[in-house]
Amino acid sequence: MERRPWILLAPALVTIVMLVVVPMSFILVYSFYENIDLAVDRVAFQFSNWQALFLDNYYRIAIWKTLRLSVIVTVLAAVLGYIPAYFIAMTKFRQRWLLLLLLILPFWISFIIRTLSWIHILGNQGALNGLLQWLGVIDAPLQMMFTEATVIVGFLHVFLPYMILNVYVSLEGIDRNLEPAARTLGATPWQAFLEVTLPLSLPGLAAGCLLVFVLTGGSYVTPLILGGPSDYLFGNLIHDAVVSELNWPMGATLSFTLLVLLGAVVVAYSRLMGLNQLSKAFR
Amino acid sequence: MKKIDSTKRYEILRERMGNGDVDRRTFMGLLGAAGITTGVSGGIMVGMAQQARAAGTTLNFEGWGGVVSEALRKNAFDPYEAATGNTVVDSTFGGENEVLTKIKAAGNTDGHNILHSSGVSWYQRWVDAGYGSELNEANIPNLANVMEAIIAPFRAITPNSLSAVPYDYGTTGIAYNTKYVTKEEAEALGANLLLKKELKGKIGGWGDAANRAWYGALQSGQDPNNIEDWDAVWDKAREHRDLVLKYWSSGAELMDLLAKEEIYVTEAWSGRVAALQEQGHPIAYMDPKNGLAWMESMFVLKGSPMAEAEELLNFMLDPATSIAVAEGQKYPSSLDPNKVPMTDAIKALPAYDPTGKLANLVFRDPVTWNPLEKDYTAAWNRVAKGG
Numbered sequence: 105m106e107r108r109p110w111i112l113l114a115p116a117l118v119t120i121v122m123l124v125v126v127p128m129s130f131i132l133v134y135s136f137y138e139n140i141d142l143a144v145d146r147v148a149f150q151f152s153n154w155q156a157l158f159l160d161n162y163y164r165i166a167i168w169k170t171l172r173l174s175v176i177v178t179v180l181a182a183v184l185g186y187i188p189a190y191f192i193a194m195t196k197f198r199q200r201w202l203l204l205l206l207l208i209l210p211f212w213i214s215f216i217i218r219t220l221s222w223i224h225i226l227g228n229q230g231a232l233n234g235l236l237q238w239l240g241v242i243d244a245p246l247q248m249m250f251t252e253a254t255v256i257v258g259f260l261h262v263f264l265p266y267m268i269l270n271v272y273v274s275l276e277g278i279d280r281n282l283e284p285a286a287r288t289l290g291a292t293p294w295q296a297f298l299e300v301t302l303p304l305s306l307p308g309l310a311a312g313c314l315l316v317f318v319l320t321g322g323s324y325v326t327p328l329i330l331g332g333p334s335d336y337l338f339g340n341l342i343h344d345a346v347v348s349e350l351n352w353p354m355g356a357t358l359s360f361t362l363l364v365l366l367g368a369v370v371v372a373y374s375r376l377m378g379l380n381q382l383s384k385a386f387r
Numbered sequence: 388m389k390k391i392d393s394t395k396r397y398e399i400l401r402e403r404m405g406n407g408d409v410d411r412r413t414f415m416g417l418l419g420a421a422g423i424t425t426g427v428s429g430g431i432m433v434g435m436a437q438q439a440r441a442a443g444t445t446l447n448f449e450g451w452g453g454v455v456s457e458a459l460r461k462n463a464f465d466p467y468e469a470a471t472g473n474t475v476v477d478s479t480f481g482g483e484n485e486v487l488t489k490i491k492a493a494g495n496t497d498g499h500n501i502l503h504s505s506g507v508s509w510y511q512r513w514v515d516a517g518y519g520s521e522l523n524e525a526n527i528p529n530l531a532n533v534m535e536a537i538i539a540p541f542r543a544i545t546p547n548s549l550s551a552v553p554y555d556y557g558t559t560g561i562a563y564n565t566k567y568v569t570k571e572e573a574e575a576l577g578a579n580l581l582l583k584k585e586l587k588g589k590i591g592g593w594g595d596a597a598n599r600a601w602y603g604a605l606q607s608g609q610d611p612n613n614i615e616d617w618d619a620v621w622d623k624a625r626e627h628r629d630l631v632l633k634y635w636s637s638g639a640e641l642m643d644l645l646a647k648e649e650i651y652v653t654e655a656w657s658g659r660v661a662a663l664q665e666q667g668h669p670i671a672y673m674d675p676k677n678g679l680a681w682m683e684s685m686f687v688l689k690g691s692p693m694a695e696a697e698e699l700l701n702f703m704l705d706p707a708t709s710i711a712v713a714e715g716q717k718y719p720s721s722l723d724p725n726k727v728p729m730t731d732a733i734k735a736l737p738a739y740d741p742t743g744k745l746a747n748l749v750f751r752d753p754v755t756w757n758p759l760e761k762d763y764t765a766a767w768n769r770v771a772k773g774g
Contacts, residue, residue, distance in 0.1 A: 139761075141761050142512070142760055142764070143487055143491060143516060144516075162769055162772075162774055165773075166772075223643070227647055227649065228647050228648050228649050229647045229648070245648075247588060247632075249632075249633075249649060250632050250633045250649075332631070332632060332633060333628050333633075333634060333771055333772070333773075334772065334773050336772050340772075341768075341772075344768040346488060347482075347484055347485055347488050348768060349761070349765050349768065350484055350487065350488065351761075351765070352491075
């Protein structure tokens, strides 16, 4: 057997094993432990946590809500992200780096602060209500905060740059002569975009969608800050189990489940789209 | 030394803007400046902080944030640091379960020394989990001024030595906006004000399981320290949930929701409402019959530098310090008013007991509540999410 590829792969494999496989194995083992009381666990090999997960509708509802919201955020991010990505990629503006810098600028600010900032925009005494009242459109503040819509807005705000960057990289790699060539063959600008640019940018769009979907599916802070009582994701159940109920075995069970669910999405997605297609986005 | 990250800095700014101390434009400017300053000066500040800490013993304190932390920093920690050369690094937690989770994950108490611990229940939990220290009361002579009635529940759990000193007390009553709810209506409805259907979408609540259960008991006509029908408790919690805009989880969030009129009524911590009233907001406070009273302690975790911790606790219990902190955080001091004269400002605080016996306040009985906590916490988390 050729040893050289394995030697070259070794650092990556060791890193993945130490940082992903080993911790997840610990989590899997912990899921069989028994929680006796708050913060008191007993080493055991029993299936009550897994039984609860499979038999209790509470967890199924959370999985459904998570998948549903992740799809909504992903679709909206794809639509809203494509436009600025296209603009940045196609602009003749010389300082394009400045636009990219603006795109990554929000990353300098804490994710929690960016999320909290929506309270000042959509809140009762926020900027939007203030503007609408100043314009005379409304007499009393509109209740906009702590709804599913604000949670979606919060997710889009945080995850949109990931989508834009992926699509931008894909668009940037497309030969600039292809669209004009399509035009000379009689295509309208819209047809040229639909039949030439869009298909060629799909790998970037697909990579962005996968990233946004997985990031949304694993979130819990955004619903906690911007959502109402019924706005929660599967990650919030993990937070409840670990931090509020101090039930680590159940938290471990839920964490491992979320990993498997999101992992399954990645695997299914790669089979459907082809991982080799996704890698084209970065060529 | 005040450990302050960008999130905390933002919260302080947000609170100031809510109070009307800064306008929105200045707020946004300061926010931007804070971000840049954090990025540029973070490394330098960390280095300087490490040098400063090397000069004396460092005590890590974790508390509730907002006006409470500010009162402790200004009136207790800063003077203590100046007097002793030791350093108090204070930070904010969302609840003690967060700290317990961190300690459990780390496997030790490194970086955690003193907690502004809530209630006797948590005292019992820390002790049962093996994190209780043994305070040498001879090093805390000011403990003699603390009310016997407030020490007794702690001593009942650890008769041989205390792990904490009681520091303040308060109540979780009901706050309401007087523009939308009259005093007469609030007093007539009591705990059921939180179930008034006409206020749907303008009602808040503390998302703490024990609190929800306590108020569910009040609303279902039961003695909270002797709940017999838990189904009725959760039915009331569900009724409340369907009317709620937001369950808050911190004092700063509570104040923000009330100050900005996102909600008109909610359970509330007495001191936070007093702070809102001082800022001029039209928020009134009432303790319904059998409303929840609680006491807070300064809990020293096992493995902490005991001599320095005891010195800090004694400093904090000094009448002048304790009274200044009480006035700042708006919660009455644990000092016995029969031994230490209280100021008019403290006498006017909600929940203040001039007798020093605390006989009129209803506290959570840890013997009844602690064994049930695992079950009612899990039950509440489900109810909160529509279950």
